[in-house]
Amino acid sequence: MKPRVRITALSSDEGPHFPLLEAAGFEVLPGLRTRNLWNEDELIAELEGCCAIVAGSEPYTPRVLEACPELRVIARTGVGFDAINLPACDRLGIVVATTPGVNHHAVAEHAMALLLGIARGFPGQDQGVRSGKWIRLAGPRVMGSTIGIVGLGRIGQATATRALGLGMKVIAFEPYPNPDFVKQWGIELASLDELLEKSDYVSLHSPVTSETKHLMNAARFAKMKPNSVLINTARGALVDEAALFDALKSGHLRGAGLDVFEVEPLSLTSPLLTLPNVLLAGHVAGLDIESQEDTLRMSADTIIGLCGGKWPADRIQNLREAGPAWKWTR
Numbered sequence: 001m002k003p004r005v006r007i008t009a010l011s012s013d014e015g016p017h018f019p020l021l022e023a024a025g026f027e028v029l030p031g032l033r034t035r036n037l038w039n040e041d042e043l044i045a046e047l048e049g050c051c052a053i054v055a056g057s058e059p060y061t062p063r064v065l066e067a068c069p070e071l072r073v074i075a076r077t078g079v080g081f082d083a084i085n086l087p088a089c090d091r092l093g094i095v096v097a098t099t100p101g102v103n104h105h106a107v108a109e110h111a112m113a114l115l116l117g118i119a120r121g122f123p124g125q126d127q128g129v130r131s132g133k134w135i136r137l138a139g140p141r142v143m144g145s146t147i148g149i150v151g152l153g154r155i156g157q158a159t160a161t162r163a164l165g166l167g168m169k170v171i172a173f174e175p176y177p178n179p180d181f182v183k184q185w186g187i188e189l190a191s192l193d194e195l196l197e198k199s200d201y202v203s204l205h206s207p208v209t210s211e212t213k214h215l216m217n218a219a220r221f222a223k224m225k226p227n228s229v230l231i232n233t234a235r236g237a238l239v240d241e242a243a244l245f246d247a248l249k250s251g252h253l254r255g256a257g258l259d260v261f262e263v264e265p266l267s268l269t270s271p272l273l274t275l276p277n278v279l280l281a282g283h284v285a286g287l288d289i290e291s292q293e294d295t296l297r298m299s300a301d302t303i304i305g306l307c308g309g310k311w312p313a314d315r316i317q318n319l320r321e322a323g324p325a326w327k328w329t330r
Helices: 017-023 040-046 062-066 086-092 104-119 124-130 154-165 179-185 192-198 218-223 241-249 289-307
Strands: 004-007 027-029 050-055 073-076 095-097 146-150 169-173 201-204 228-232 253-258 278-280
Touching: 017 027, 017 289, 040 062, 050 289, 062 086, 073 289, 086 095, 095 289, 104 154, 104 201, 104 228, 104 253, 104 278, 104 289, 146 154, 146 192, 154 169, 154 179, 169 192, 192 218, 218 241, 241 253
Parallel strands: 004 027, 004 050, 050 073, 073 095, 146 169, 146 201, 201 228, 228 253, 253 278
Antiparallel strands: none
16 A cells, blocks of 8 residues: 555645655545644544645644654645644654745735735725725825834845835844845844834734744734834734734724734634725735745655655754654654
Protein backbone atom coordinates (compact mmCIF):
# COMPACT_ATOMS: atom_id res chain seq x y z
CA MET A 1 0.00 0.00 0.00
CA LYS A 2 1.34 3.42 -0.95
CA PRO A 3 1.89 6.01 1.79
CA ARG A 4 -0.96 8.52 1.76
CA VAL A 5 -0.83 12.31 1.63
CA ARG A 6 -4.04 14.27 2.27
CA ILE A 7 -4.55 17.74 0.77
CA THR A 8 -6.48 19.86 3.28
CA ALA A 9 -5.34 23.29 2.04
CA LEU A 10 -8.15 25.09 0.27
CA SER A 11 -7.96 25.77 -3.49
CA SER A 12 -5.33 23.04 -3.89
CA ASP A 13 -7.15 20.03 -5.32
CA GLU A 14 -5.13 20.32 -8.51
CA GLY A 15 -1.64 21.58 -9.15
CA PRO A 16 2.01 20.53 -9.38
CA HIS A 17 2.01 18.76 -6.01
CA PHE A 18 -0.10 15.90 -7.36
CA PRO A 19 2.29 14.64 -10.07
CA LEU A 20 5.34 15.34 -7.89
CA LEU A 21 4.03 13.28 -4.96
CA GLU A 22 2.62 10.53 -7.17
CA ALA A 23 5.93 10.18 -9.03
CA ALA A 24 7.65 9.79 -5.64
CA GLY A 25 5.39 6.86 -4.76
CA PHE A 26 2.69 8.54 -2.66
CA GLU A 27 -1.08 8.18 -2.97
CA VAL A 28 -2.47 11.73 -3.03
CA LEU A 29 -5.95 12.30 -1.63
CA PRO A 30 -7.86 15.50 -2.44
CA GLY A 31 -9.64 17.12 0.47
CA LEU A 32 -13.24 16.17 1.21
CA ARG A 33 -14.64 19.70 1.04
CA THR A 34 -17.94 18.77 2.69
CA ARG A 35 -16.10 18.36 5.98
CA ASN A 36 -15.64 21.10 8.56
CA LEU A 37 -11.92 20.86 9.26
CA TRP A 38 -12.25 23.19 12.25
CA ASN A 39 -14.11 20.37 13.99
CA GLU A 40 -11.66 17.96 15.65
CA ASP A 41 -13.62 14.80 14.84
CA GLU A 42 -14.02 15.70 11.18
CA LEU A 43 -10.35 16.63 10.82
CA ILE A 44 -9.32 13.34 12.44
CA ALA A 45 -11.52 11.47 9.96
CA GLU A 46 -9.94 13.43 7.08
CA LEU A 47 -6.43 12.42 8.15
CA GLU A 48 -7.05 8.74 8.81
CA GLY A 49 -4.22 6.59 7.48
CA CYS A 50 -2.17 9.55 6.21
CA CYS A 51 1.55 10.01 6.73
CA ALA A 52 1.65 13.62 5.54
CA ILE A 53 -0.62 16.61 4.99
CA VAL A 54 -0.47 19.54 2.62
CA ALA A 55 -2.20 21.71 5.18
CA GLY A 56 -4.15 24.94 5.32
CA SER A 57 -4.98 26.99 8.40
CA GLU A 58 -7.16 24.36 10.11
CA PRO A 59 -6.24 23.76 13.79
CA TYR A 60 -4.02 20.82 14.71
CA THR A 61 -4.70 20.32 18.40
CA PRO A 62 -3.04 17.71 20.63
CA ARG A 63 -6.17 15.56 20.37
CA VAL A 64 -6.10 15.63 16.57
CA LEU A 65 -2.39 14.87 16.43
CA GLU A 66 -2.58 12.02 18.94
CA ALA A 67 -5.40 10.43 16.95
CA CYS A 68 -3.20 10.20 13.82
CA PRO A 69 -0.42 7.69 14.67
CA GLU A 70 0.85 7.43 11.09
CA LEU A 71 1.31 11.16 10.65
CA ARG A 72 4.92 12.26 10.06
CA VAL A 73 4.75 15.66 8.32
CA ILE A 74 2.44 18.67 8.31
CA ALA A 75 3.51 20.74 5.30
CA ARG A 76 1.72 24.07 5.81
CA THR A 77 1.03 26.10 2.67
CA GLY A 78 2.18 29.54 3.74
CA VAL A 79 4.38 30.86 6.51
CA GLY A 80 2.00 30.83 9.49
CA PHE A 81 1.83 27.83 11.80
CA ASP A 82 0.11 29.22 14.91
CA ALA A 83 -2.85 26.84 14.39
CA ILE A 84 -0.51 23.87 14.93
CA ASN A 85 0.35 22.74 18.45
CA LEU A 86 4.14 22.56 18.20
CA PRO A 87 4.80 20.96 21.64
CA ALA A 88 2.50 18.07 20.72
CA CYS A 89 4.23 17.72 17.35
CA ASP A 90 7.63 17.69 19.06
CA ARG A 91 6.45 15.02 21.50
CA LEU A 92 5.04 12.87 18.70
CA GLY A 93 7.94 13.43 16.30
CA ILE A 94 5.79 15.16 13.65
CA VAL A 95 7.65 17.66 11.45
CA VAL A 96 5.96 21.02 10.86
CA ALA A 97 7.14 22.77 7.70
CA THR A 98 6.16 26.01 5.98
CA THR A 99 6.81 27.51 2.54
CA PRO A 100 8.87 30.66 3.11
CA GLY A 101 9.58 33.10 0.32
CA VAL A 102 6.78 32.16 -2.09
CA ASN A 103 3.79 34.37 -1.24
CA HIS A 104 5.21 37.71 -0.07
CA HIS A 105 4.32 39.50 -3.30
CA ALA A 106 0.75 38.21 -3.17
CA VAL A 107 0.27 39.32 0.44
CA ALA A 108 1.77 42.74 -0.23
CA GLU A 109 -0.54 43.30 -3.19
CA HIS A 110 -3.53 42.26 -1.09
CA ALA A 111 -2.53 44.59 1.73
CA MET A 112 -2.35 47.49 -0.71
CA ALA A 113 -5.68 46.50 -2.26
CA LEU A 114 -7.33 46.67 1.17
CA LEU A 115 -5.59 49.98 1.91
CA LEU A 116 -6.69 51.55 -1.38
CA GLY A 117 -10.18 50.15 -1.01
CA ILE A 118 -10.67 51.78 2.39
CA ALA A 119 -8.98 54.98 1.20
CA ARG A 120 -11.41 55.30 -1.71
CA GLY A 121 -14.49 54.53 0.35
CA PHE A 122 -15.15 50.86 -0.25
CA PRO A 123 -17.21 48.89 0.55
CA GLY A 124 -19.53 51.87 1.11
CA GLN A 125 -19.21 53.14 -2.47
CA ASP A 126 -20.16 49.76 -3.91
CA GLN A 127 -23.06 49.31 -1.49
CA GLY A 128 -24.32 52.83 -2.18
CA VAL A 129 -24.44 52.38 -5.96
CA ARG A 130 -26.19 49.03 -5.60
CA SER A 131 -28.90 50.67 -3.49
CA GLY A 132 -29.27 53.67 -5.79
CA LYS A 133 -27.39 56.12 -3.56
CA TRP A 134 -24.38 57.93 -4.99
CA ILE A 135 -22.02 58.93 -2.19
CA ARG A 136 -19.83 61.86 -3.23
CA LEU A 137 -17.62 62.53 -0.22
CA ALA A 138 -13.98 63.58 -0.55
CA GLY A 139 -11.38 61.63 1.36
CA PRO A 140 -7.66 62.17 1.92
CA ARG A 141 -5.28 61.27 -0.90
CA VAL A 142 -3.08 58.22 -0.40
CA MET A 143 -0.05 59.83 -2.07
CA GLY A 144 1.78 61.86 0.54
CA SER A 145 0.29 59.96 3.48
CA THR A 146 2.29 57.81 5.91
CA ILE A 147 2.11 54.06 6.24
CA GLY A 148 3.48 52.36 9.33
CA ILE A 149 4.58 48.77 8.70
CA VAL A 150 4.71 46.53 11.77
CA GLY A 151 7.18 43.79 10.87
CA LEU A 152 9.73 44.31 8.10
CA GLY A 153 10.39 40.77 6.96
CA ARG A 154 9.83 39.56 3.39
CA ILE A 155 6.16 40.55 3.35
CA GLY A 156 6.70 43.85 5.15
CA GLN A 157 9.47 44.73 2.73
CA ALA A 158 7.32 43.88 -0.29
CA THR A 159 4.54 46.07 1.14
CA ALA A 160 6.99 48.91 1.77
CA THR A 161 8.22 49.06 -1.82
CA ARG A 162 4.66 49.11 -3.15
CA ALA A 163 3.71 51.89 -0.75
CA LEU A 164 6.72 53.91 -1.88
CA GLY A 165 5.58 53.41 -5.45
CA LEU A 166 2.29 55.08 -4.51
CA GLY A 167 4.16 58.08 -3.15
CA MET A 168 3.65 57.22 0.50
CA LYS A 169 6.13 57.81 3.30
CA VAL A 170 7.11 54.54 4.98
CA ILE A 171 8.03 54.08 8.62
CA ALA A 172 8.50 50.67 10.20
CA PHE A 173 8.73 48.91 13.52
CA GLU A 174 11.09 45.94 13.31
CA PRO A 175 13.26 44.62 16.16
CA TYR A 176 15.77 43.06 13.74
CA PRO A 177 15.76 45.22 10.58
CA ASN A 178 17.73 44.52 7.43
CA PRO A 179 20.03 47.58 7.37
CA ASP A 180 20.72 47.34 3.63
CA PHE A 181 17.01 47.33 2.78
CA VAL A 182 16.25 50.19 5.17
CA LYS A 183 19.06 52.31 3.72
CA GLN A 184 18.27 51.50 0.08
CA TRP A 185 14.62 52.52 0.38
CA GLY A 186 14.98 55.34 2.89
CA ILE A 187 12.69 53.79 5.47
CA GLU A 188 12.41 55.43 8.88
CA LEU A 189 12.58 53.02 11.81
CA ALA A 190 10.47 53.84 14.84
CA SER A 191 9.18 52.40 18.09
CA LEU A 192 5.72 50.87 17.90
CA ASP A 193 4.14 53.73 19.84
CA GLU A 194 5.83 56.33 17.63
CA LEU A 195 4.69 54.49 14.51
CA LEU A 196 1.08 54.42 15.72
CA GLU A 197 1.12 58.13 16.49
CA LYS A 198 2.52 59.11 13.07
CA SER A 199 0.83 56.71 10.64
CA ASP A 200 -2.25 57.33 8.52
CA TYR A 201 -2.29 53.61 7.74
CA VAL A 202 -0.93 50.79 9.93
CA SER A 203 -0.25 47.48 8.19
CA LEU A 204 0.50 44.39 10.29
CA HIS A 205 3.11 41.87 9.11
CA SER A 206 4.24 40.20 12.35
CA PRO A 207 4.03 36.57 13.46
CA VAL A 208 1.87 35.58 16.41
CA THR A 209 3.81 34.79 19.57
CA SER A 210 3.00 35.02 23.27
CA GLU A 211 4.37 38.58 23.10
CA THR A 212 2.40 39.68 20.02
CA LYS A 213 -1.02 38.15 20.75
CA HIS A 214 -3.44 41.11 20.84
CA LEU A 215 -0.60 43.42 19.93
CA MET A 216 -3.32 45.77 18.76
CA ASN A 217 -5.53 46.27 21.79
CA ALA A 218 -7.59 49.13 23.22
CA ALA A 219 -4.52 50.96 24.49
CA ARG A 220 -2.74 50.69 21.14
CA PHE A 221 -5.81 51.75 19.17
CA ALA A 222 -6.05 54.82 21.40
CA LYS A 223 -2.47 55.70 20.43
CA MET A 224 -3.21 55.49 16.70
CA LYS A 225 -3.55 58.74 14.84
CA PRO A 226 -7.18 59.94 14.70
CA ASN A 227 -8.86 59.02 11.39
CA SER A 228 -6.21 56.40 10.63
CA VAL A 229 -6.74 52.92 9.16
CA LEU A 230 -5.70 49.42 10.26
CA ILE A 231 -4.76 46.75 7.70
CA ASN A 232 -4.22 43.15 8.81
CA THR A 233 -3.09 40.46 6.37
CA ALA A 234 -0.88 38.69 8.92
CA ARG A 235 -2.68 36.82 11.71
CA GLY A 236 -6.03 37.44 13.35
CA ALA A 237 -4.69 36.93 16.86
CA LEU A 238 -2.60 40.10 16.52
CA VAL A 239 -5.81 42.12 16.91
CA ASP A 240 -8.28 42.32 19.78
CA GLU A 241 -11.40 42.42 17.61
CA ALA A 242 -13.67 43.76 20.36
CA ALA A 243 -11.29 46.69 20.90
CA LEU A 244 -11.06 47.24 17.14
CA PHE A 245 -14.85 47.36 16.87
CA ASP A 246 -14.97 50.01 19.61
CA ALA A 247 -12.26 52.10 17.91
CA LEU A 248 -14.10 51.96 14.59
CA LYS A 249 -17.56 52.52 16.06
CA SER A 250 -16.36 55.59 17.97
CA GLY A 251 -14.92 57.11 14.80
CA HIS A 252 -11.39 57.22 16.17
CA LEU A 253 -10.34 54.93 13.31
CA ARG A 254 -11.54 55.72 9.80
CA GLY A 255 -11.63 52.11 8.70
CA ALA A 256 -10.03 48.69 8.65
CA GLY A 257 -9.08 46.16 5.98
CA LEU A 258 -9.02 42.63 7.39
CA ASP A 259 -8.06 39.35 5.74
CA VAL A 260 -7.54 37.35 8.95
CA PHE A 261 -9.51 36.94 12.16
CA GLU A 262 -9.20 35.62 15.70
CA VAL A 263 -11.54 32.73 14.87
CA GLU A 264 -11.87 31.59 11.27
CA PRO A 265 -14.16 31.51 9.45
CA LEU A 266 -15.46 34.80 10.86
CA SER A 267 -18.77 34.26 12.65
CA LEU A 268 -21.80 35.79 11.00
CA THR A 269 -22.62 37.25 14.42
CA SER A 270 -19.38 39.26 14.54
CA PRO A 271 -20.10 42.94 15.23
CA LEU A 272 -17.46 43.83 12.65
CA LEU A 273 -19.97 42.82 9.99
CA THR A 274 -22.28 45.63 11.07
CA LEU A 275 -19.78 48.37 10.24
CA PRO A 276 -19.76 50.04 6.82
CA ASN A 277 -16.11 51.10 7.07
CA VAL A 278 -14.60 47.60 7.25
CA LEU A 279 -13.37 45.80 4.13
CA LEU A 280 -13.17 42.03 4.57
CA ALA A 281 -11.57 39.05 2.84
CA GLY A 282 -11.38 35.39 3.82
CA HIS A 283 -7.70 34.68 4.53
CA VAL A 284 -6.72 34.85 0.86
CA ALA A 285 -3.92 37.43 0.95
CA GLY A 286 -1.22 34.94 0.03
CA LEU A 287 -3.25 33.35 -2.73
CA ASP A 288 -2.48 34.19 -6.33
CA ILE A 289 -1.83 31.76 -9.17
CA GLU A 290 1.95 32.10 -8.98
CA SER A 291 2.23 31.79 -5.21
CA GLN A 292 -0.26 28.92 -5.11
CA GLU A 293 1.76 26.87 -7.58
CA ASP A 294 5.04 27.67 -5.83
CA THR A 295 3.75 26.88 -2.34
CA LEU A 296 2.19 23.59 -3.44
CA ARG A 297 5.36 22.60 -5.26
CA MET A 298 7.47 23.44 -2.20
CA SER A 299 5.12 21.54 0.13
CA ALA A 300 5.42 18.44 -2.04
CA ASP A 301 9.18 18.84 -2.27
CA THR A 302 9.41 19.05 1.52
CA ILE A 303 7.44 15.85 2.03
CA ILE A 304 9.44 14.00 -0.63
CA GLY A 305 12.72 15.28 0.77
CA LEU A 306 11.93 14.31 4.36
CA CYS A 307 10.84 10.84 3.26
CA GLY A 308 14.17 10.51 1.42
CA GLY A 309 16.29 11.52 4.41
CA LYS A 310 16.79 15.23 3.62
CA TRP A 311 16.30 18.01 6.17
CA PRO A 312 15.25 21.34 4.56
CA ALA A 313 16.09 23.37 7.64
CA ASP A 314 14.87 26.73 6.30
CA ARG A 315 11.32 25.34 6.03
CA ILE A 316 11.08 23.40 9.30
CA GLN A 317 9.62 25.09 12.38
CA ASN A 318 10.07 22.51 15.16
CA LEU A 319 12.09 19.53 16.37
CA ARG A 320 15.13 21.79 16.73
CA GLU A 321 16.93 19.29 18.94
CA ALA A 322 16.28 16.32 16.65
CA GLY A 323 17.24 18.16 13.49
CA PRO A 324 18.71 16.03 10.69
CA ALA A 325 18.69 13.01 13.02
CA TRP A 326 14.91 12.77 12.60
CA LYS A 327 13.77 9.66 10.71
CA TRP A 328 10.69 9.13 8.58
CA THR A 329 10.14 5.67 10.07
CA ARG A 330 9.52 5.52 13.81
